[in-house]
Amino acid sequence: MSEFLEVERYELFQEPTYNFGFDRRQFMKVFGGGLALIVPLTSLVAQDREQGESGRGGFNRDVPQEIGAWIHVDQDGSIKVYTGKVEFGQNIRTSLAQAVAEELHVPVSMIRLIMGDTDLTPFDAGTFGSRTTPTMAPQLRKAAAAARETLIALAAQQWQVEPNTVRIVDARFVNHDTTKSLTFAEVAKEIKVVKTIPADVKTTPVDQWTIAGTSVPKVDGRDYVTGRHKYTSDMRRDGMLFGQIVRPSKFNATLASPSGPAQPKVTEGFIVQERDFIAVGARDPQSAARIVKGINENAQWQAPDQPGSAELYEYLRKTASAAEGRSRPVGSVVAGFAAADKTLEQTYTVAYIAHAPMEPRAAVAEWTGDKLTVWTATQRPFGVRGELAEALHIPANNIRVIVPDTGSGYGGKHTGECAVEAARLAQTTKKPVKVVWSREEEFTWAYFRPAGVIDVKSGVKNDGTITAWEFHNYNSGASAIQHRYDIPNQTIQFHPTKAPLKQGSYRGLAATANHFARESHLDELAVLLKMDSLQLRLKNLKDERLRAVLEAAASRFGWGKPLSGELRGAGIAGGFEKGGYVATCAEVSIDRRTGKVKLERVVEAFECGAIVNPVHLQNQVEGAVVQAIGGALFEAIEFSNGTILNPRFSRYRVPRFSDVPKIEIVLVDRKDLPSAGSGETPIVGLAPAVGNAIFAATGKRLRSLPLAPKGLQGLSG
């Protein structure tokens, strides 16, 4: 791994406000009895160090927290796993249960996960960065293995036999010397044990996995297909009010008169105002909306002039920080360009895009005395608890944040605005309050994937050897700005700029932008040299894992075989990020009359070490490819002077059924390597592969994402 770590400033993070350790007595007060196996966070931190990667800001290196997770086997034999991670559709509720079931030799159905509850689960920085599988799963596996050994020892004691004669088979303790067997409840019924997992605990080797590594169905799938699962937005509390926020007319707007708008007299609800924050709570959403409408008719907002999407890229360049981005030059690009036969210099851009999770932000807040409970859809329950503490000036230990399994996020739900809004309303109204953002609010008042400008200059010898590489990313971010190619002379820099819109994490962060620029540029070099695009990559690449996925994708795709039909082309791209290797081949066709780009076929090879759940991994990779279609071809936030111009699905086009091509996923299973996450990296390869395919089909080189929001122009001739 490269030692070079660039801070990814868009992965929002907040230190925990408080740091309460648990001691044995507190555990037993919570659990009553049984066996609790604690995973110390220090071992998580150690693993994180080993797994050094780009785009990771080192935030959890020195978190002083002691505990990463714990497993509790109750006296009735029930098994509960406590983790601060949250479920957003990535199916970790299933995959983590698989890991624990494997080690305890019990069916997955016996494991219950308690997730993302700041009163019940240990501190966790958040569910992002593809960290659950590489860090949380192995730790829970160790805790489960330690629990197994402890329980086996207790069973052996009951029978007065040697522990090595006792095994767990199908959730029962058995001893071959006797015909007796014991259930978990029978072994755990009278114990009160709290243990920290020993350093030397042995877990099941990957080649002996029988539960992990298999396609266990989503554990609570039935609740989803019957509509029974309660998302935050579905919750109801006794006496609950529906909250709605009076939104400013534009970004950065403040109320013209400091005392606020003339408030209508309302009998059907409450109005809460504090400076520029105005919110309404009412018995039903219709009444809340009526009151908000009345306020809007009187409110006078004033806002400064603000840049729009028309001048976006110019603005980013103009406002780039004068300080040089952090970089560690390799060799000398001056010497590299001198040694080159040809040089190429191009600029690539990526637009702002929105996460648009199907469940908009939602929160339900309820006060009991000075204690606040908030249910909310966030990827950072502890971070949101900190935001609430700060906003409301109350101690964090008076706040409980609970995250019901959520209607997706893709990096878009790290912040807690909605939770704060609901809590503030509930504070004044003295009633539970639910706030659910409208689609328009979600498109406007959340945050976006950062737009960016990327300049690439390269030098290459006629045989395809790349001798120099200069890469400057303005604003979009540093994730995957480093690459796996072997280039002797490089300067790679990320340049922060001013941001015209609120921006933050997105699935894969800037890895999509950086891969788009890099892998498009490599294709341009191949064209310049009249070389095959795959061969150019392989010529400059020793990394066996990246070579393997490129070759796997190319082979399945039939790379290099001629395509039949007019205006058809194929493109390839590969990359690495967050422990995952990806290669994508895409075939496009273009309608000569309308210029519409149709994605015909995608083959994507992905490798992230040992596979934990093949079907869910396949589903994640397919989903990433489908989501990537939007950012590649048509998604872009349009804005002007503090207003989002397309804050609706009728104006902001996302991928639909008819956009989905034939997709073939090649999963490369490396049982000899630790499992990495898969939620993000599979998204990065599509955009450059499609851009390269469009060039192959038409000779038009597109260097801006989205590539063809209105189709290709000027093809009719």
Next chain:
Amino acid sequence: MANIALNVNGKKLTVDVDPQTSLLSVLRNDLDLTGTKYGCGESQCGACTVLIDGQQTRSCITQVGRVANKQITTIEGLEKNGQLHPLQDAFLKADAMQCGYCTPGMIMSGVALLDKTPRPTREQIVQHMNGNICRCGTYLRIIAAIQMAADQKRGAE
């Protein structure tokens, strides 16, 4: 406000609301049938899909006053005596969901399709389902689930 007689999942009931209130709001906030989801409020995403007299309908733009006494079926009404509808079952078998938020709307749209066209072609599925958005990108699995349910129905005939 007015008393409106509704027939939801085979049950007759009365709600006292403004007839212009959206059916979606009444289902979710008055009847606590929260399986039907809000996604956009402009009939663009299909998360709020229900059946009105068997026709797929976007409940977010349907005024409750206009569906009085009609047969309204929501996702909660598909399961019969603990037996899932074949399409619900197929969604589980095909792993046709990630976060699951779009799933009820997808299933209701799919049920409407299968009722009308028991053996849909892939193109018919795509065309019929194109108004339903899944941001997790599980479209191919949803197509597979609809095909699976169609095959199962055919097998049962």
